Amino acid sequence: VADVLGATPLVVAALLKSESIRPKTIYDRYGITTINTETFEEAIAGKQLPIVYAKSGGYFAHINPDYLKKVREQNKLSLGELSREAGVSKKSLQDYEHGKGAEIENILRLQEALGDLVLNTINIFQFKVESHPEKPQDSVSKRLEQLGFKTTAVHHAAFRMISRHKDDILLTGLKKEARPKKAHDIHSSAETLGQHDMFVLNHSKAKTVQGVPVVEREELENVITSRELLKLLRELTHHS
The missing domain is CATH 3.40.1350.10 (Trna Endonuclease; Chain: A, domain 1)
Structure with a gap:
């Protein structure tokens, strides 16, 4: 239906598999973005888009890659030096500077090491869902x-x-x-x-x-x- 309407499907709920849905966090349910009421109302009102997303392995967010590199260079740290100081692998740091999602634990370590980070918000109204529409046969x-x-x-x-x-x-x-x-x-x-x-x-x-x-x-x-x-x-x- 969403594909025909040119719309974005969303599930707004309080629980997902008996687990409370966290605010400002998006989940996936059969390929459809799932959020709680608070997150939905804030997004609709233009106040705040979610930052964190849940997937297998934990909770993640996207560090703004340009800002991460800028702050690292302002602190005169190479990737290797930041890796040792923050306790985050050099490979992960390279991935983050190329826009890959970061585990929340690693984000907190980097924030402590650098003193400042910018996290990208997630526009829940621009998600494209893979569609396999069923054609009626009547x-x-x-x-x-x-x-x-x-x-x-x-x-x-x-x-x-x-x-x-x-x-x-x-x-x-x-x-x-x-x-x-x-x-x-x-x-x-x-x-x-x-x-x-x-x-x-x-x-x-x-x-x-x-x-x-x-x-x-x-x-x-x-x-x-x-x-x-x-x-x-x-x-x-x-x-x-």
């Missing part, structure tokens, strides 16, 4: 594909598929009948996105359900272009 999806939409199947949501054509996004419900509760959830999602929604049914007397346009399968087959479909949805909503 006739509605195939028809939307013919009209130029890129469609993706959706599970555990009110709508069964999400489709995109240029800047237009369409949330589609597929049921034998358009239930008001499900229609309300679809319409609420579409309104939040400022986008389109529809139910596709075999037959229906109602033109809309809870604000969601209802298109019969035969009507959809008769639509020629994506523009014509969006026009039909607007007309159904207007005449409801």
